[in-house]
Amino acid sequence: MNKTSETQQDTKERILDAAEYLFAREGYRGTSLRSITSRAKVNLAAVNYHFGTKKNLVEDVIKRRILPLNAIRNEKIDQVISAAEGKGKRPDIKAVMAAFIEPTLLFRESGPGAEHFFTFIGRSFTDPDNTVRQVFLKYIMPLFNKLLETASDALPNHPQDILFWRLHFTLGALFHTLHVCSNVKNEFQGMTDKMDGNKIINLILPYVTAGMKAK
Amino acid sequence: MNKTSETQQDTKERILDAAEYLFAREGYRGTSLRSITSRAKVNLAAVNYHFGTKKNLVEDVIKRRILPLNAIRNEKIDQVISAAEGKGKRPDIKAVMAAFIEPTLLFRESGPGAEHFFTFIGRSFTDPDNTVRQVFLKYIMPLFNKLLETASDALPNHPQDILFWRLHFTLGALFHTLHVCSNVKNEFQGMTDKMDGNKIINLILPYVTAGMKAK
């Protein structure tokens, strides 16, 4: 790899890192391209060169994390389905939920910047700007539908439209947690400073599993 | 009431209505005072006269709805506690959850503009601007603590720090729902156009009750 492409890679990554951090901290609209390039120590026009528009930039910020994460979550769900088929039984609903929630919460600690990504993603559903929500939905919808199908298979006596909503409640609880762990801890007494992924998994998994199964 | 005070009252209410609508639609930071006064058809300086600052304005927007709502929710919780005491039993956890959730979801349909308020509130926890979250926390914290105490009384075998988190998951599910019902319905297949309060109550209550009770 020559000097030029190293520099290029570095520039593009630095822009993505800075954008991710600032989108998490200030929101999509609240972040100017100038603040991004200033933080990344690159020229303003580099954004236009590498990404074209702000919308393309935020899509690449989201894609960079969510594509590998979705690959893991998909694989886990497939494992749960296969394991059940192997035993000739229905998938276990707790395992189905875990296949979605565990990779999400562990990915959060997978490297520098990943935490910022989840602060950002935890707000995506409620972002005042349609851009963020639409990009995020584009990448989460196939997974949501697969999850709904598998949950429906695990709980055959529950109507799918009820499971649809319960899966939404689960998303809400998870996203709220993702966001709140990073940002509201000082404002709530009783919220400890360091909530590691496994601790949160052990807290949320019984809750959402019981919720999905409720009569 | 003379003409002057009527007009004044009208001006103040119109500003609150416009601010509520725009905060819901565009977010706190994304809403300029100009867009508020323009929508309310009042002069820009009227905001300064009636509210002083943008922060005071948003606090009044929140107070106008949340004070009567909290009064109802508090009353309902007290009723659940009294009813249990009268029978010499512990409060029923489903009734405790209902005391919080039912007034919230029904209030959403209580009048014009209330829906906008909940779109706004559904984003309050994740708003990039601390102002909104802090004002909201100021009015929700006492209720949250009372709810935690009552839930802890209803489920004496569950450690309170676990119930603390489960209550957070419940908040997350509820806020997500409040927001999503108004805004994401067209982007999710399977989400019907009109979700009335009672329908959502019947969907969410079994879910969160089972989640709170989970072993």
Add this chain to the structure above:
DNA sequence: GTCTATACGATGATAGAC
């Protein structure tokens, strides 16, 4: 191909004249 310097049109904040 990569990156920089600079400019454009639009929008909103600010403050002073009336």
Add this chain to the structure above:
DNA sequence: GTCTATCATCGTATAGAC
């Protein structure tokens, strides 16, 4: 209270240096 002139900053675009 209202209007307006001025200024800052936004996303985007382009010409040219290396």
